Amino acid sequence: MTSHAEVPRLELPPGMASERPESQLAAFTRFCESSTGRELAAPAAMQAFSVADFRRFWSLFLDWSALLCHGAPQPVCTDDRCEDAIFFPHLMLNYAENLLRIDSPEAGARTALVAHHAFRPPTRLSRAELRERVLAVASHLRRMGVGPGDRVAAMAGNDAEAVVAGLATAAVGATFSC
Structure with a gap:
């Protein structure tokens, strides 16, 4: 029986890893990091940011996404409790558009x-x-x-x-x- 230590590690050929396009989540995370100065690469860090500073998180998402929308992006939401909040109450977007x-x-x-x-x-x-x-x-x-x-x-x-x-x-x- 072979132990895990004896199994050779599989690696991508040189240059192949850089050919993969960046995911949208990774691009958004990088955008948030550059906008806030915070280190958010770890999933737990991004999740904590999205909860602790949710208004900033959703404002950054709106900027990053470049969605076609009409109206005012402020306020981001109307309440501190998600259960009662209305997000972007003065903003409209059309799914088909x-x-x-x-x-x-x-x-x-x-x-x-x-x-x-x-x-x-x-x-x-x-x-x-x-x-x-x-x-x-x-x-x-x-x-x-x-x-x-x-x-x-x-x-x-x-x-x-x-x-x-x-x-x-x-x-x-x-x-x-x-």
Whole structure:
């Protein structure tokens, strides 16, 4: 029987570790460290910071995330107790607007959706194609009078069209149910 001490350690080939992209969590942690001057690389340190200074944590997250939002980012929250707090009460964001945002031609060309079907080939949509379809359906929904706070219900398949309908409904501020 071989002991753990005798098992050779597996290592990545030279240069391979640096080829892996940084995770979003690691990038956000680095952003928080540079913004606060605190050492937060250990998960427990980041967790402690997010609890002890939660207003600063969420303010930094909003800055780092570059989310498209409308309104005032202050106050971060309305109460010291999470159970009673309303976070970013004067800020609004639209899920579809952020999901379908295209920052570069390369981002627009990337596959955003693959819908598999039992009896036909898969439907593949780039981010630009998905965005175009969603905007067209959202425009139609607005012409029909659908707006913020409304509900849209559909009997829909598990397909690309249902995703487009759901995102278009979110784009106009309504709720989608299927």
